[in-house]
Amino acid sequence: MTGALEHLELEAPGDDFDEPALSRIARYVATANRVTQDFWGDDSRDTTVDEILASMRHPEDEIVRRFLVVEDGRDVGRSVAALGAEEGASVAYVSAWVVPEERGHGLGRAIAEHAERIAVELGATTLQAWADHRAPSEGDAALAPASGHGSIAADAAARLAVALGYSLEQVDRISQLDVEAARSTLDQHRAEALAHAGDAYEARSWSGRTQPELRDGMAALHARMATDAPSAGLDVDDERWDAARLDRLERELEEAGQSVLQAAAVHRESGDVVAFTVLLVPAEGRPATQEDTLVHADHRGHRLGMLVKAENLLQLGRLHPDRTRVITWNAEENRPMLAVNEALGFTPVGAEGGWQKRFSPAG
Numbered sequence: 001m002t003g004a005l006e007h008l009e010l011e012a013p014g015d016d017f018d019e020p021a022l023s024r025i026a027r028y029v030a031t032a033n034r035v036t037q038d039f040w041g042d043d044s045r046d047t048t049v050d051e052i053l054a055s056m057r058h059p060e061d062e063i064v065r066r067f068l069v070v071e072d073g074r075d076v077g078r079s080v081a082a083l084g085a086e087e088g089a090s091v092a093y094v095s096a097w098v099v100p101e102e103r104g105h106g107l108g109r110a111i112a113e114h115a116e117r118i119a120v121e122l123g124a125t126t127l128q129a130w131a132d133h134r135a136p137s138e139g140d141a142a143l144a145p146a147s148g149h150g151s152i153a154a155d156a157a158a159r160l161a162v163a164l165g166y167s168l169e170q171v172d173r174i175s176q177l178d179v180e181a182a183r184s185t186l187d188q189h190r191a192e193a194l195a196h197a198g199d200a201y202e203a204r205s206w207s208g209r210t211q212p213e214l215r216d217g218m219a220a221l222h223a224r225m226a227t228d229a230p231s232a233g234l235d236v237d238d239e240r241w242d243a244a245r246l247d248r249l250e251r252e253l254e255e256a257g258q259s260v261l262q263a264a265a266v267h268r269e270s271g272d273v274v275a276f277t278v279l280l281v282p283a284e285g286r287p288a289t290q291e292d293t294l295v296h297a298d299h300r301g302h303r304l305g306m307l308v309k310a311e312n313l314l315q316l317g318r319l320h321p322d323r324t325r326v327i328t329w330n331a332e333e334n335r336p337m338l339a340v341n342e343a344l345g346f347t348p349v350g351a352e353g354g355w356q357k358r359f360s361p362a363g
Contacts, residue, residue, distance in 0.1 A: 054256035092124030150332030170232035170354035193307035215243035217273030263312035290328035
């Protein structure tokens with residue numbers, strides 16, 4: 001480092017013409033996108049100003065503090081510290097990025113340590129960071145989580161995490177689907193899954209807000225994502241969801257310029273929503289992202305995961321035929337969901353490491 005770092009916190013604009021606040025957000029976004037473009041080689045993981053603004057307008061469910069990092073007048077990085085808004089939440093997400101041309105001078109550690117301090121101020125006793133990595137190639141040094149599922153290349157991000165006292169607890173496989181190649185088999189996958197599920201279940205799909213009669217059931221499944229999804233050795237805070245929180249999430253996504261495509265399986269006898277999946281389609285032509293998917297534990301073994309994913313991908317083809325790629329993330333230990341994705345045609349393109357550090361409230 002050649003000068004003192006400034007950590008400039010993002011603030012929600014006071015109105016549509018709050019130029020200083022909007023300018024800082026735009027610089028933050030540009031800085032973040034330089035990092036993702038350097039890693040992925042394209043703009044497929046870019047974020048937008050609208051996405052940041054939408055999140056800042058809806059602070060009810062998560063406390064998020066974002067910083068643009070400046071050194072000697074140059075935008076050199078960005079950081080995030082976030083904690084759930086529920087009473088008693090103790091697991092914070094932290095993230096520190098440095099633009100490619102400024103690496104190798106200790107900036108990563110300095111930015112990360114600042115994010116950690118902010119997380120502690122928020123009340124965290126566990127810190128977690130998710131970082132993109134390459135899957136190890138032959139001859140690469142590799143790191144595996146304690147669970148033994150998956151591995152990552154021991155790259156600079158991994159070395160920094162270890163030096164800061166984090167342990168690798170989980171590896172997510174990042175996969176990509178060629179939608180055009182998969183399209184010819186989606187009807188068959190849906191039909192076979194529906195036949196296996198039998199008359200006990202009904203598949204539904206929709207774009208945009210969830211219908212009123214499904215909101216409570218969908219909210220309950222979102223709450224179970226915190227406890228039912230594989231988490232390896234990662235600490236997890238419980239999340240409280242209701243129809244109002246689901247509505248806030250869907251409004252935020254709409255304001256961010258994302259089309260929300262959803263599919264669910266409904267148990268006919270009880271009327272309960274027992275499986276769901278979400279696709280987000282950005283406005284700028286970037287790939288769609290396969291977000292949360294969950295099958296209620298009491299209803300597993302009926303191919304409902306395949307049913308809702310095939311249903312939603314068919315909806316993507318009908319409503320957004322221009323989208324040729326879908327990106328998704330799955331825990332390497334989640335073999336049932338990985339098997340569904342592999343059958344649909346998803347192929348690995350990278351890995352994401354889930355890093356964790358615990359400490360006492362006294363520090």
